[in-house]
Each structure stands twice: as C-alpha cells, then as structure tokens.
Amino acid sequence: MRTAYCVETVRAAEAELMARLPGGALMHRAAAGLAAACAGLLGRVYGARVVVLAGSGDNGGDALYAGARLARRGAGVAAVLLAPDRAHPGGLADLLASGGRVADDPFEALAAADLVLDGITGIGGKGGLRADAVPLARAARGSNAVVVAVDLPSGTEADTGEVRGEALRADATVTFGAYKPGLLVDPAHDHAGPVRLVPIGLEEHLPSVPDLEALQHGDVARLLPHPAAESDKYRRGVVGVVAGSARYPGAAVLAVAGALRGGAGAVRYVGPGADAVIARFPESLVQGGPPSKAGRVQAWAVGPGLGEDAEGAVRDVLASDVPVLVDADGLRLLDPQTVRTRAAPTLLTPHAGEAAALLGVSREEVESARLASVRELAARFGATVLLKGSTTLVAAPGDAAPVRANPMGTPWLATAGSGDVLSGLTGSLLAAGLDARDAGSVGAYLHGLAARLAAARGGTPITAQEVADALPSACRDVRNIRDVVPGVS
C-alpha cells in the first residue's frame, strides 16, 4: 500500500524526530537523496548545467544543499534566489563554498540548463505561485532542462492536490519522508511526473492510518476473490445488473461484460437488453420484470444506460437488503433519503458532472477539488463514493478509513461505455464479498490496468469492450501469473 500524510502530520513526525537528531540532519538526508536522484536523471554530473530555484523556506534549503552536492561532483550550479536576503543561509553558504554561484541573469541560466531544481515552495507553500515566481517556473518549463520538483511541485497544495492559480510543471518529483496526498491527486499529481520517495527516518513517527492511500499490485492480488475448494456459483456470489434500455442496449452488454470478470459466480441481468446480453454472453442469466422479482443476488449494480423511465427499478434495487452500486442514470433517479437510510452498503460511482449535480456545484469545482468533493458526497449520502475521472478517488462515509486514490488510470479510459464496464466489474466484486471501499478501489485499479494493457497492445485508441476483454490479463498481471497451470509440471 502506498500511503500519504498531510502536512500537519508530517510536521508533527518531523518535530519528534528532530528532537533526537543534531540540527540540520533531516535536511542533509533530504538533500543527499535529492542529489542522488538528480545524478541518476543527469547520467553524467560532471560538466552538467544545473539551476536551483530557491525560495526563502526550507524547501529552498533542500535545493541549495543538493545543488552544493552536485557542484562538488563537477556540475556548474547557479542559484536563482527568489528572496535574496532571506535565502536559506546554510544552504547558500554550502553552495558557494562548493563552487556554485548566484545566477547573474536567471532567464539566461534557465535557458541553458540541463536540470532545474524547483525549491520555490514545498509543504509551506500557500496558494498558487506568486507573481515573481511565475515567469521563472514558465522559463524552466520552456527550456530543454529536466525539471525536478523538490518535495512537491511549487504552487500545488500538499494536502489536497488543488492548484489555485499557477504551479510549476515538473518532469519528476523527489519527496521526503512520506508521500503528500496532493502528489496522488490531480491536478497536482499531473504536475509532479513520476514521484520518488526519499526515506529520511520519518516513517516510524507517522501514524499507522494514513490520510490517503493507493493500492499496489500486491494489495489487489490479496483482495481479489479467489474460489475455494468447496465453492459453487452461489457461494461465490451472484451479481444482479440493472442496466441498458431500448435506447442504450449497449450499456447492458458492457456492464455484463465487466460483471463476468469480477469474481462473482454468476451474473443475473434484469432489463430490456436481455436479448443483446444473451446473444453476446450466453453464460449470463437474464430476466424481465422488476429486480425484486428476479431471484436472490448478493449485490446489485444499477444505472448504466437506463434512460429516463427507470425510477421504479432504481427504487426496487435500493429497497433490497444487499450492497448496491449506483451509477450513471441511477444517480439521477435515486432518492437521497433512501440511500442515507439503507442498512446495507451503497456505493455511488459518479463522474465529475454527476458529482456536481449531486452536490449542487459546478463540474469545474468538483474537478479542481476532487478530494473535498468525494469526502463531501460520502458524508452527505452516508455512502461509499467512487468519484471517476483523471484521478479516481474512493471515500467511505465517516473518518475512520482513508480515502483511496487510484494510481492505475489512463486518459485512454475516457471513451464511451468504459464506465459501464467499471460498474459491472465493481458490482461483481461487491457480490463476491468485498466491502464497498475495497470493491471500488480494486475495480478502479483493474479497470485502469486493463485499459493500459489494451492501449499498450494495440497502440491505438481503445474501446470499452477492449477494456473488458483485457480484464483477465489485468488479473493475471496483479497476481503475477504467467501462463503456467499450477500443479502441472
């Protein structure tokens, strides 16, 4: 599990650790890791041209000390000081003593740089970049240099991933002691590039429950349902899918395609798309009539492509005593009070536009503040919420469990119908017994991985159906299974 901690928590852990260490020890650890990462990116340090953008806080200090280390290895290092009279004194002195200098012309230095260290602001930054920092950040981005953000890209909000104004766009980020939530959540995540974590000894002073977390392959492999020796299709769980309409029959097929790959023992489709479903997937069970008369299921997925006239079906499903996933049209048709008072778990899966409608705000507000939006929705509906989009987030109601950020997305998923596949898949995981937060985050992970695999295979834009078809490869990938039958030699 990748874990991330808010600034307040990081600062508390830092204070505990600093009390036991000589002054400056943490900054030296951070700078050593940063310089090593830069050396790796440069390949050859000797003769490289490095520019350090240094604000007046400790973030600038880290960057200046790292610049000094690179200067001692033969790099030509020039510092651009945003507040010359308040630059970190120790860091600046070390840089100058190591052969570095203060740039005469910042823009000339940036234009010729091989590598730029962004030490303008770290966890102490507030709001987007200030006016004096903006042209420097733009010049860094406009050069051919590799731009490395120190701790986080300057101008991004460490705790939320929001960017209020302008922020630096980095090619890579080197962060210290712990990931900050913003590094895993767009739009900040998108500004960070690949993130490397440098341990500085903070780990044992951090609480066991993080503020945000992200699954990794091993976590997904552990959470994925696996049939036991005594399993039968009912014990593995039956997922009911209520999707599609005369107008959108494809949504039924795509939701069932996802559901067949989620680990439930059987998929029961209920709705007007039965003929299309059975033609494509003869292994599914299909039924007309209302969901309440369709026979026992262990979870429902309701909503994709339902159209306008399916309020009764949504009400019927929400009246059941099993976990329910509500997506797409189902989100428009649901009664909020019914969701709030359900005894069984509910998982809502809106995209930003649907989330905006549920919250009564604009889509832009949701997209710029994803973390706050998903938490607010979970609190208002007393339900688990999976907010789809560039960073998919899953929040359970209450504060006990950290929000999960999906690290496995790809913009290739922005294709019609891919959300229907996710609904079916995640509903199936619910039916197989995963709790709503696990089902949502495992579903999003496999869905994103399947899309990446499909896109890599084809090298062309992918379709929702190809995402569904790649789900078995995604499951094999997380379980690290090669094409060998266990027990057969």
Ligand SMILES: NC(=O)C1=CN([C@@H]2O[C@H](COP(=O)(O)OP(=O)(O)OC[C@H]3O[C@@H](n4cnc5c(N)ncnc54)[C@H](OP(=O)(O)O)[C@@H]3O)[C@@H](O)[C@H]2O)[C@@H](O)CC1
């Ligand atoms: N905690 C840890 O465990 C460790 C922390 N370490 C490091 O310390 C960093 C935190 O340092 P920090 O607290 O000194 O704050 P920092 O990020 O340098 O920002 C403050 C400066 O930014 C300025 N400024 C503010 N907003 C701005 C804006 N929008 N646009 C432009 N400027 C803006 C603000 O200006 P002022 O308001 O004072 O005028 C002030 O000068 C942390 O990220 C990590 O790198 C490591 O060394 C080791 C372990």
Ligand SMILES: Nc1ncnc2c1ncn2[C@@H]1O[C@H](COP(=O)(O)OP(=O)(O)O)[C@@H](O)[C@H]1O
């Ligand atoms: N820019 C993006 N980057 C990554 N994933 C995206 C992006 N845009 C959309 N997605 C993903 O694509 C899927 C689209 O689902 P949805 O919005 O319900 O579309 P549809 O209704 O067409 O199926 C979701 O899994 C969402 O997270």
Ligand SMILES: [K+]
């Ligand atoms: K920075």
